[in-house]
Amino acid sequence: MHVESGVDAVPAIRVVDLHKRFGTLDVLRGVSFDVRRGDVVSMIGASGSGKSTLLRCINRLETPSSGEVYIDGEPMGHRGQGDAKARSLAEINMMRRDLGMVFQQFNLWPHMTVLGNVIEAPIRVRGMSRREATALGEECLARVHLEEKSKEYPARLSGGQQQRVAIARALAMRPKAMLFDEPTSSLDPELTDEVLVVMRELAADGTTMIVVTHEMGFAREASDRVLFLHNGLIEEEGPPSQVFGAPKSERCRQFLSKHVQ
């Protein structure tokens, strides 16, 4: 049995009673969970179950209606340590550096080269020198097996390559955790694998990851824990062997019977 030390007792990400309302629509209705350092957590569930919104609330691309997210014990939404004052946008920007995000649509900046995309934030946000950032960028591109594409523009790459560049861009900020929002959903099946291979390698290297995905194979084999979301609540959670092998919830069982061949 793994005994948590004092430092490790603080989870990398802690989500507490998160609610998100869009008008009259309750998308998240009280979600709480922890992600320990080095863990890979997959979030599965039907479209509209709230999993993408949950991910976007974690790095505050969406502002939660209530609840709090803690990164290494630091609250995202307010200053903490008894100071209930809401964080300014500048402070939230500071905290976002620690969370790498990978989007369904890649969202590379088309006017910059591959390397330019990767080193932009390290230079502008972390204040690195160009030389330092370039070395780091090349290292990150090597991790996604695209070092030879560093001078290309994104429009010249396949979808799978673009998504791997997006992963390298997020890694270059040396984040405490990586958030993946359906990273393979807009890729042709034959391009999905190259992205999943990279993600599995990151997982094996001990990267803390939250992955919203429809790839049940990845969720089952690469994650430490699986969350099944339904109607804005965590309906089922546990190690993949349990969620996939013996789900307690009827809805989870139905979802899996539809999505697992």
Next chain:
Amino acid sequence: MVSDALAEALDLTTFWEYREVLLRGLAFNVYTFLAAATVSIAIGLAAALLRVNRLRPLRWAGTVHVELFRNAPDYIMVVWVHFVLPLLLGKLLGSRIEFDPFVSAVIALGFVYSGYFAETFRTGIQAIPLGHLEAARACGMSERQILWRITLPQVVRRMLPEAVNIFVSQFKATTIISLIAVPDLMYRVGMVLQQEMKPLPLYTGAALTYFIVVYLFAGTVRALSERWRNRIYA
């Protein structure tokens, strides 16, 4: 008879005789254009940023700017800025104010065309996919960094062909600054006319001169920017 007149109109010897004095006038068109274009871009960008702002009063201010200046005839604006604006300012500041004709021309043409640039900037800004901005926010970039590093570099590439069109109109509009006695090409054509009484060849020569300048300018920008612009497209 008709062909005599035509032959006279197409005979550019008079224009050629006065080429030095006339082309020195063209320099004023170019100066006025460069200064007015700079004003238009700066003010147009500011107005566009107002128009995409979250705050309604700011959006409204941007819209007023665009409607006011885009709908003002440049001819009237030049005259108004030169003769009326100094009176208004003089009244406000309680002193006599006079504008140099060149300054009036730059202000008038700068503001009129800022209305066009504002709209071009705005549509360019709104065409940037939200995901590009979210990716930048997720990296911790500030809104100012996103504007200058992510949004505007793409906007400029997308809007360049349209911007060239506006520049062409703006350059051609500098033909009216002779109205307030900026000694430009048209002004000098008028001066030569009083001596030579040959309007047709002089106007043909002036038209040809403007055509060549515009044609070379637009062609050069297109040729130099094409690769750079199209890199962003698949």
